[in-house]
Amino acid sequence: MYMPQQPVHPIRVAPPAAMPAEVKHLPLASSYTPVQTFRSLMDDSRSLRKGTIFEELYLPLEEGGLPRGR
Secondary structure, X not given: OOOOXXXXXXXXXXXXXXXXXXXXXXXXXXXXXXXXXXXXXXXXXXXXXXOOOEHHHOOOEOOOOOEOOO
């Protein structure tokens, strides 16, 4: 069934009054994305089990939610 796309209306929220003026104009968030280098690739069956073909991106979590070895 086709549903036409509805227009999106942004919601604007005023910053708290106690916030300093210079902070009110800073962006909410920013991201850092390192460049991925193609070093070693996993074979097909192993990459399907691990969820990535890149060996260096496979970081299983240990207790507490931290990546092992980092």
